[in-house]
Amino acid sequence: MTPIVLAYIGIGIMIALAGAGSAYGVSYGGNAALGAMKKNSDAFGNYLVLSALPGTQGLYGFAGYFVISGTGVLGPDITAVQGAAVLGAGIAMGIVGLLSGIRQGQVCANGIAGIGSGHDVFGSTLVLAVFPELYAILAFAATFMISGTL
Secondary structure (H helix, E strand, C coil), rough: CHHHHHHHHHHHHHHHHHHHHHHHHHHHHHHHHHHHHHHHHHHHHHHHHHHHHHHHHHHHHHHHHHHHHHCCCCCCCCCCHHHHHHHHHHHHHHHHHHHHHHHHHHHHHHHHHHHHCCCCCHHHHHHHHHHHHHHHHHHHHHHHHHHHCC
């Protein structure tokens, strides 16, 4: 397999898995918001913020493509080591984006359920939802660092 093919497989994995994690995460939040609105529709703004939060993982995966393509390495002169580096970065960002998006969506969904039940947990939920987000940020930072070596 040629290095450019490996690189584009890595980019595809990065975008697809991080996007899938966000899709699952925002769906968990959206489903919880719909259930919570039956009890407390006054908190729609809080539900919206918490439902949208897991969408950032997909953005990190998409931004990873621009970081890598900005190096100019995605061309016919790419070496095997560069192709493998892009593949590795893509796999890492993709898997972390997938899992952190799903788990962040579950944290947010539980917070939405708490708000729907009348508890004042919006701020606490945001703080707790930052923890899965941190790992997506670290994976994006690693992608950025790997692109700097290309």
